[in-house]
Amino acid sequence: MNARLLPYVLILPVTLFLCLFFLYPFLLVSKQAFSTGAGFTLDNFREVTSYWKFPITMRNTLLLAAAVVPIQLALALLMATMVNRMKKGRDLVLYVWTIPLGISDLAAGIIWLAIFEQSGFLSSMMSGLGLVDKPVNLLTFQNPGIVFLAIMLAEIWRATAIMLVILVAGIGLIPKEYYEAAEVFGASHWKRFLRITLPLLRPSLQTALVLRVILAFEIFAVVAALSGTLFPVLMGETYAYQFDLLNSGAAAAMALIILAISIAFTLIILRVLRVPKGATI
Amino acid sequence: MTLHSRILGAASGAAIACTAFAAQAEVLFWSTQAKPVEEAQAMREQVLADAGDVDYQPNDGGPWLTRLQAELQAGSGTIGVLGALHGDFSAMNPDDLVDLDDLGVMSASGTFNDLAKLGTGSMQYIPWMQASYIMAASKEALQYLPEGADIDALTYDQLIQWAANAHEAAGEPKFGFPAGPKGLKHRFFQGYLYPSFTNGVVRTFASDEAVTAWEKMRELWAHTNPASTNFSFMQEQLLSGDAWIVFDHTSRLAQAFNERPDDFVAFPAPAGPTGRGFMPVLAGVAIPRTAPNMDAARALVEYMLKPETQIATLRATNFFPVVEVALPGDLPPSVKAAGDAVAKMSASADANPGLLPAGLGDKGGDFNRVFVDSFERIVLAGHDIRAVLDDQKGRLAAIMEETGAPCWAPDAPSDGACPVE
Numbered sequence: 263m264n265a266r267l268l269p270y271v272l273i274l275p276v277t278l279f280l281c282l283f284f285l286y287p288f289l290l291v292s293k294q295a296f297s298t299g300a301g302f303t304l305d306n307f308r309e310v311t312s313y314w315k316f317p318i319t320m321r322n323t324l325l326l327a328a329a330v331v332p333i334q335l336a337l338a339l340l341m342a343t344m345v346n347r348m349k350k351g352r353d354l355v356l357y358v359w360t361i362p363l364g365i366s367d368l369a370a371g372i373i374w375l376a377i378f379e380q381s382g383f384l385s386s387m388m389s390g391l392g393l394v395d396k397p398v399n400l401l402t403f404q405n406p407g408i409v410f411l412a413i414m415l416a417e418i419w420r421a422t423a424i425m426l427v428i429l430v431a432g433i434g435l436i437p438k439e440y441y442e443a444a445e446v447f448g449a450s451h452w453k454r455f456l457r458i459t460l461p462l463l464r465p466s467l468q469t470a471l472v473l474r475v476i477l478a479f480e481i482f483a484v485v486a487a488l489s490g491t492l493f494p495v496l497m498g499e500t501y502a503y504q505f506d507l508l509n510s511g512a513a514a515a516m517a518l519i520i521l522a523i524s525i526a527f528t529l530i531i532l533r534v535l536r537v538p539k540g541a542t543i
Numbered sequence: 544m545t546l547h548s549r550i551l552g553a554a555s556g557a558a559i560a561c562t563a564f565a566a567q568a569e570v571l572f573w574s575t576q577a578k579p580v581e582e583a584q585a586m587r588e589q590v591l592a593d594a595g596d597v598d599y600q601p602n603d604g605g606p607w608l609t610r611l612q613a614e615l616q617a618g619s620g621t622i623g624v625l626g627a628l629h630g631d632f633s634a635m636n637p638d639d640l641v642d643l644d645d646l647g648v649m650s651a652s653g654t655f656n657d658l659a660k661l662g663t664g665s666m667q668y669i670p671w672m673q674a675s676y677i678m679a680a681s682k683e684a685l686q687y688l689p690e691g692a693d694i695d696a697l698t699y700d701q702l703i704q705w706a707a708n709a710h711e712a713a714g715e716p717k718f719g720f721p722a723g724p725k726g727l728k729h730r731f732f733q734g735y736l737y738p739s740f741t742n743g744v745v746r747t748f749a750s751d752e753a754v755t756a757w758e759k760m761r762e763l764w765a766h767t768n769p770a771s772t773n774f775s776f777m778q779e780q781l782l783s784g785d786a787w788i789v790f791d792h793t794s795r796l797a798q799a800f801n802e803r804p805d806d807f808v809a810f811p812a813p814a815g816p817t818g819r820g821f822m823p824v825l826a827g828v829a830i831p832r833t834a835p836n837m838d839a840a841r842a843l844v845e846y847m848l849k850p851e852t853q854i855a856t857l858r859a860t861n862f863f864p865v866v867e868v869a870l871p872g873d874l875p876p877s878v879k880a881a882g883d884a885v886a887k888m889s890a891s892a893d894a895n896p897g898l899l900p901a902g903l904g905d906k907g908g909d910f911n912r913v914f915v916d917s918f919e920r921i922v923l924a925g926h927d928i929r930a931v932l933d934d935q936k937g938r939l940a941a942i943m944e945e946t947g948a949p950c951w952a953p954d955a956p957s958d959g960a961c962p963v964e
Contacts, residue, residue: 314916314934379770396715399770402770403769403923486724490723490724490772491723491724492772502912505605505608506911507908507912508608508908509909
């Protein structure tokens with residue numbers, strides 16, 4: 263086959279798949295968001311943004327992303343460097359750390375619910391140790407802080423691995439020579455991490471952060487399992503518009519708002535962590 | 544081709560052939576009711592055993608509607624018969640449902656038959672089964688009933704006092720309220736709290752009486768298990784002892800009565816200044832215009848309304864018959880308990896029965912949200928009652944104007960859209 267055509271032929275199936283199952287539905291959703299039956303309108307957006315809960319859901323979603331992602335980034339970097347230094351058992355540790363990745367987010371939410379609920383592990387343990395008189399319910403509307411903390415913990419547990427996997431692959435790509443040279447000049451571990459690992463990890467950091475931040479704005483099942491309706495997030499409201507209120511137009515508008523936030527943050531991350539022109543690893 | 548792939552191919556071919564064959568012979572009964580596994584199994588094995596080839600498939604509301612709408616949009620489908628709540632049907636376009644007047648079957652209640660017309664001139668669905676919301680309590684809690692209170696004729700004040708006594712005795716709040724994401728709290732406000740305090744739902748939404756009603760709700764909430772925001776089926780909390788006194792749908796309490804019939808009592812909802820408000824639940828069966836085999840679908844609808852089928856349905860789902868039947872003596876404990884409580888509630892001197900919201904079309908969800916939001920803001924977030932009601936009032940008025948829905952009981956009748964006063 264013609265060598266110039268071959269790449270296009272090879273990506274053709276994926277392109278077709280994406281067009282059919284992503285691009286086409288996306289166009290339909292956009293159409294739905296900007297129409298209420300007759301012509302172009304912003305009514306759907308006006309409706310969802312004027313709802314009293316909208317600022318709360320927006321704040322909750324952003325707050326959660328802001329609290330979770332930096333911790334996950336630090337943890338993932340730490341774990342990746344640790345894995346990288348291991349001589350023995352590297353694969354085993356990596357497998358164990360990535361187990362949460364294979365668990366659905368709803369299941370993860372339910373696992374953490376089993377820990378935090380009234381008859382859950384944490385509460386029973388505390389009463390067993392005599393810290394409290396009888397099992398207490400932590401996830402109630404009176405303790406919004408604990409609800410937030412529980413969701414944070416569940417998210418960190420569940421989704422750090424996806425960043426870890428990307429960063430481990432990225433660190434593996436950094437040539438050993440740089441480290442050897444740095445060692446010769448007497449650079450400390452910390453300095454080597456700051457001056458070699460971090461800058462050369464930029465492309466992987468970019469990918470990991472983009473993926474993770476997008477997922478953070480889509481958070482739904484973990485929140486639903488742990489907090490019920492106590493901690494409304496954007497995606498939960500989207501679901502409510504579609505299935506409780508049967509208002510596809512408003513749901514589509516919410517979906518587009520989430521998309522817009524995701525795109526904005528993706529652009530920011532791409533810009534901040536860009537690899538300077540001509541620089542290569 | 545390897546032997547392995549050959550076998551796989553043959554197997555999948557056979558499977559496809561089987562499904563194709565099955566699809567032709569069976570009537571697909573696409574339902575939002577009897578979802579729990581045991582209920583679905585009882586529907587298949589007991590209720591539908593003699594109905595010929597019926598594939599009973601219960602589903603959550605979302606997926607149920609998604610598939611139905613896809614079939615309606617495509618203009619051809621596999622769903623033969625729909626089973627759903629009145630609210631699900633009223634959210635649909637009546638043109639998508641086949642008129643069922645000529646079937647010759649209907650419920651014994653004129654009100655239900657009128658509701659089933661969905662505002663058109665003919666029956667869009669046939670009432671299938673009914674239920675209601677009642678109160679239930681653990682017998683442990685009976686000793687804390689306030690002095691002089693009759694459990695079958697409680698007032699809201701007595702209920703609050705009872706919950707307070709139980710709270711004090713147990714050291715933790717023991718009233719249980721289905722305020723979880725899947726809980727039916729909005730029906731409590733629409734069918735119980737508002738009618739009992741304001742003798743209305745829409746007209747009186749932001750009245751001074753409504754402010755009193757929400758104040759009472761706050762008082763009750765002070766003695767309510769705070770985990771209630773995660774409770775959706777109160778039978779679970781009754782059985783676990785997390786709640787002693789609860790309000791819920793009869794079929795969401797059934798398990799408690801069936802598992803430990805001697806430990807719980809069912810009783811009517813409390814009464815307020817304007818009577819003992821209560822509300823029915825109505826499910827119906829309908830045929831979508833895309834049903835593949837109209838005759839088989841009609842036969843199934845007729846079958847569902849037979850007295851024997853209705854009694855079998857009662858045993859399977861804890862929903863009561865809508866036609867005249869003589870109830871046998873050997874019914875499950877949950878049915879007896881719920882039946883008695885509903886009978887006492889409707890026979891009470893101060894009964895103030897409400898109807899299901901009607902004429903709201905696909906705004907039923909928005910209508911419920913007005914009440915749920917008011918609850919979240921007033922009771923959970925502690926906002927000022929008057930301010931919240933005045934704010935929510937605008938939303939309610941907009942829904943009523945948009946749909947043009949006339950008032951339903953206990954609101955006084957209206958010409959045109961029901962006004963929010």
